[in-house]
Amino acid sequence: MSDREPKRGLRWEVLLHRARDPVFVLDRRHRLLYVNQAWEARTGISLDQVRGLVCRHPRSPGPEATDDDLLAHLLTAPADAVRGQFARVRRIHHPRNTPGALRSWWDIEFFPLQLTGHATGVLIVGKVLPQAIESLDPGQSLPERLENLGTQYRTRFGFDLLASQHSGMQRIRQQARLAAEVQVPVLLVGEAGTGKKTLARIIHQGSAARERPLATLDCRKTPPGLLLSLLFDSFDGDEPTLLRGPGSLYLIEPSYLPRDLQYRLVQWLVSQEPRHPVPRLLVGSRTTPEAEVAAGRLLPDLAWRMATLRIDVPPLRHRRDDIPDLICRIIGGASPQPRITPEAVAALQVYTWPENLAELREVLRAVRRRTPEQIDLPELPRRIRDAWRIDQDPARPAPPSLILEDVLQQVERRLVQLALDRARGNRSRAAELLGLHRSRLLRRLEALGMEEGPDETD
Amino acid sequence: MRYPQLIVFESDGRLAAQLAPLSTLRGWPLREPHRAESVLSLLETDNPSVVVIRCGRDLERELSLLERVSLEAPAACSILVVDQAHPRLYSLGWQLGASFLLSPRQARDHLIDLVDAHLNITR
Numbered sequence: 001m002s003d004r005e006p007k008r009g010l011r012w013e014v015l016l017h018r019a020r021d022p023v024f025v026l027d028r029r030h031r032l033l034y035v036n037q038a039w040e041a042r043t044g045i046s047l048d049q050v051r052g053l054v055c056r057h058p059r060s061p062g063p064e065a066t067d068d069d070l071l072a073h074l075l076t077a078p079a080d081a082v083r084g085q086f087a088r089v090r091r092i093h094h095p096r097n098t099p100g101a102l103r104s105w106w107d108i109e110f111f112p113l114q115l116t117g118h119a120t121g122v123l124i125v126g127k128v129l130p131q132a133i134e135s136l137d138p139g140q141s142l143p144e145r146l147e148n149l150g151t152q153y154r155t156r157f158g159f160d161l162l163a164s165q166h167s168g169m170q171r172i173r174q175q176a177r178l179a180a181e182v183q184v185p186v187l188l189v190g191e192a193g194t195g196k197k198t199l200a201r202i203i204h205q206g207s208a209a210r211e212r213p214l215a216t217l218d219c220r221k222t223p224p225g226l227l228l229s230l231l232f233d234s235f236d237g238d239e240p241t242l243l244r245g246p247g248s249l250y251l252i253e254p255s256y257l258p259r260d261l262q263y264r265l266v267q268w269l270v271s272q273e274p275r276h277p278v279p280r281l282l283v284g285s286r287t288t289p290e291a292e293v294a295a296g297r298l299l300p301d302l303a304w305r306m307a308t309l310r311i312d313v314p315p316l317r318h319r320r321d322d323i324p325d326l327i328c329r330i331i332g333g334a335s336p337q338p339r340i341t342p343e344a345v346a347a348l349q350v351y352t353w354p355e356n357l358a359e360l361r362e363v364l365r366a367v368r369r370r371t372p373e374q375i376d377l378p379e380l381p382r383r384i385r386d387a388w389r390i391d392q393d394p395a396r397p398a399p400p401s402l403i404l405e406d407v408l409q410q411v412e413r414r415l416v417q418l419a420l421d422r423a424r425g426n427r428s429r430a431a432e433l434l435g436l437h438r439s440r441l442l443r444r445l446e447a448l449g450m451e452e453g454p455d456e457t458d
Numbered sequence: 459m460r461y462p463q464l465i466v467f468e469s470d471g472r473l474a475a476q477l478a479p480l481s482t483l484r485g486w487p488l489r490e491p492h493r494a495e496s497v498l499s500l501l502e503t504d505n506p507s508v509v510v511i512r513c514g515r516d517l518e519r520e521l522s523l524l525e526r527v528s529l530e531a532p533a534a535c536s537i538l539v540v541d542q543a544h545p546r547l548y549s550l551g552w553q554l555g556a557s558f559l560l561s562p563r564q565a566r567d568h569l570i571d572l573v574d575a576h577l578n579i580t581r
Contacts, residue, residue, distance in 0.1 A: 130516035142546045146517055150553035153525050197532075213552035215559075221535070221576045222558075226568040230558075245545070246552055358533060362504050369502060424485055425461045 024075055024124040025113075030055045032075065033121065042128070043095070067095040074106065077122050081110035084119060090129075105129040154210065157201040161329075166319035172199070175311045180206030185269075185281040185306045189288055190313030193358030196284040199313060200250040209247030209280060217242055217249065219256040227261055242279070243268055249279040253286070254306065255297040262299045269305050281306055316353040316360065323349045326357070330364050331375075338368055340375040347377055347388035413448050416441070462577040463505050464488045467497055467523060468512035473539060473565070477510070480570050486577060494523040501531035508573050509534050513551070514541025521554060528555030535576050539565045 013034065016023045022039035026032055032053040040046055050071065057073035065073075070093060080087040087110040094103035111123040131143055141147065162173040179186045180203050188196040197216065204214040217230060230242050242249055257265065269281070283306045285292070292298035316323070324345055331338055353359055367379045377385065415434065423429035431441040464486050466474040474490050481488035491497050501507055509527055513520045527536050538556040540547055551559045558572065 131518055132515050142517075142550060146521060146550060149518075149521055149525055150550045153528070153554050156529075213549045215552040216555075216557065218557065221572075223568060223571040223575055226564065226572055229564055229568065245548060362533075365502070365504065 019125075022126040022128075024126070026055055026075065026077070026122045026124065028119050028121050030077065030122075039126075070095055074108070074126075075124055077110050077112075077124075081112055081122055084112045084114065086111060105132065150213075154201070154205055154214075157198065157205040159202060159206060161198065161202060163325070164319065165321045165325075166314070168314045169319055169322065172311055172313065175309070176203050177206065179203045179309050179311065182309070183208075183280050184308040185283065187283045187285065187289065187307035187310045188313055189285055189310065191315045191356055192286055193356035194313045194315055195357050196313055197250065197252075199311070200248070200282045200284065203282060204248040204250075204280075207248070207280070212245075212247030212279075214248045214250060214282075215242050215246040215279070216252065218252040220253045224258050224261070227257060231261065232264060244278070246279045248282055250282045250284060251306075252284045254283055254302065255285070255287075255292040259299070262302050266299060266301045266305065269302075283307070316356040320349045323360070326360065327364065330361050331368065338371075338373055338375050341377065343377040344375050344380060347380055347384055350391045351384045351387045409448065412444070413450065416444065416448065416450060461505050462486045463500065463503075463507050464573060464577070465497055465500055465507060465509045466490050466512075467492075467494075467509065467520070469515050473510055473512055473569070476565075476569060477573060480574055484574070484577070494519065494526065497523060498526060498530055501527065501534050504533070506577060507531070507534040508537065508576055510537045510539060510569070510573070512539050512541070513547070517547075521550060524551065524556055525554045537569070537572065539569070 016025075016034070016036050019036055019038060022042060023034075023036040024032060024039070025034035032050050032055060035045075035047050035050065050068070053068055053072055055072045055075040055077070057069060057076050059073075061069045061073050074091055074093045078087045078089055089108050089110075090105060091108060092103060092105050105128075107127045107129060109125045109127075111125070112119060113121045113123055131146070159173060159177060162169060162176060164170055164173070176199060186200075186203060188199055190196050200216075201214060204210060217227075219227065222230070232241060232243070254262070254265070289298060289303035289307055293300050293303050327340060327345065327348065331340075348360070348363075355362075363381060363384070364375070366381070367375050371379050377388070416430070419430040419433040420427070422433060427441060427445075428438050431438040434441065436444075462484075464477060464481050466477065466488065468474065468490075471490065474488060478488060480486075489500060491500065497509060501509070509531075511520055511524055511527075513524075524536060524538060527534060532555075535557045536555070537558045537560060538551045539560045539562070540551065541562065543561065548559060560569065560572075
């Protein structure tokens with residue numbers, strides 16, 4: 001980039017030099033007189049390199065055009081501007097001979113400059129449009145900043161995420177390392193919310209296929225027609241399918257695949273075409289393949305082929321000692337960093353977590369929305385506080401409250417929830433059902449701690 | 459009680475128009491935020507959600523949103539609808555954690571069924 005400073009006395013240069021968008025000035029003979037810092041920063045081309053360039057290229061440059069020809073075409077004033085009128089055009093600019101330069105669309109405004117009625121030049125302001133898909137060549141790499149997005153995302157999934165005091169998780173970490181080193185199908189078995197998808201990402205990121213993507217396919221929630229299209233058809237020609245493009249494919253609950261697709265998947269596993277890069281298969285399931293085969297939902301051939309290596313992921317209740325570390329990991333990136341009290345940690349360790357890590361994440365997010373700076377026992381959901389209370393005194397379950405205020409509050413809570421359910425979350429309608437003014441219902445929701453969830457207004 | 463919601467992030471309203479009859483039929487709110495922060499704010503409620511992102515007009519903005527949805531709302535289903543075929547773009551969509559990646563043809567043929575299948579399970 002040029003370190004050129006505008007000369008003193010040339011006020012228009014000083015004014016234009018720091019404009020956010022590229023600015024150019026042509027003299028009356030359409031020669032390039034000035035470019036500003038935004039242009040130099042964008043292209044690395046200084047004014048000295050292009051000063052005097054004649055910008056009279058009305059026709060699109062051919063394949064033999066130089067970068068100077070392309071720039072001259074970009075800045076060629078349209079007929080209106082030549083006649084002294086403001087003009088705006090949209091043009092594409094692709095300096096083919098400049099390393100790393102990409103095709104981009106520009107909105108260009110031409111402001112004719114006049115002095116005492118005589119044309120003296122043209123001021124040109126260029127605005128580069130956001131990178132759109134039309135500006136990419138199919139065989140071209142994406143801009144570096146887009147590629148960096150993918151790199152930054154996938155590097156989050158390292159084996160350090162599996163650090164644990166639980167012996168079972170330590171074994172899983174070793175198994176995951178082994179799975180990353182070998183190119184065989186891997187089956188991950190565990191309850192919902194135990195982190196199978198994250199484990200699949202960790203295995204993929206540790207494998208030789210990490211430079212290609214990990215694609216996922218949830219077989220439970222995908223219509224059969226789309227399953228067929230995603231797995232075995234091509235996008236509009238030769239685009240990769242899920243069985244050709246990615247480095248790994250994570251299939252969720254393959255027992256939900258229609259029978260004919262299961263057959264085709266077995267055929268694919270048996271006869272993989274060597275000329276195409278083939279993704280490694282990772283499979284996630286809540287039940288064992290034996291149970292699915294016994295229930296008639298999974299082909300035996302597919303069951304044993306997808307489970308060359310099997311990893312059983314334990315539920316959260318079997319690894320309570322990991323909960324403090326998991327809490328830190330979940331809220332670690334938060335700002336401000338919330339303080340969590342020892343009582344809250346103890347209560348979170350007592351609870352059974354039927355929905356595992358997913359539920360823990362949801363609870364922490366909900367508490368942080370209410371009290372961003374601290375997570376304390378009273379802020380936790382009632383089911384967790386109740387479990388904690390029972391754990392503290394297992395011989396004597398908490399007696400039902402006889403305090404009138406408590407009982408009335410429970411009844412009110414149930415009625416309000418019933419009204420909200422009938423009104424599908426619409427608080428105005430719920431207030432009507434309860435015979436209340438909307439503002440009073442909102443106050444009661446806040447007092448009852450029920451203000452979570454959006455107001456589903458039409 | 460949690461209520462499903464459908465979020466569509468695009469510039470011209472076409473995908474939202476395609477999904478509007480389904481949202482009306484099922485009673486699911488259909489939201490069309492124009493800012494990434496608004497999308498993420500809607501996902502903070504932890505309601506079962508499907509986020510449809512149209513990818514093609516401003517790639518950096520659209521793909522950055524996909525990344526943030528994958529990281530900050532992993533339970534949400536993210537559907538990336540790509541305007542036209544580009545192999546690297548498909549790869550990047552998968553890398554950034556898209557639940558589904560659809561071509562225009564697949565979106566035309568299957569988007570409604572896909573959204574219905576996903577949100578219906580949670581009712």
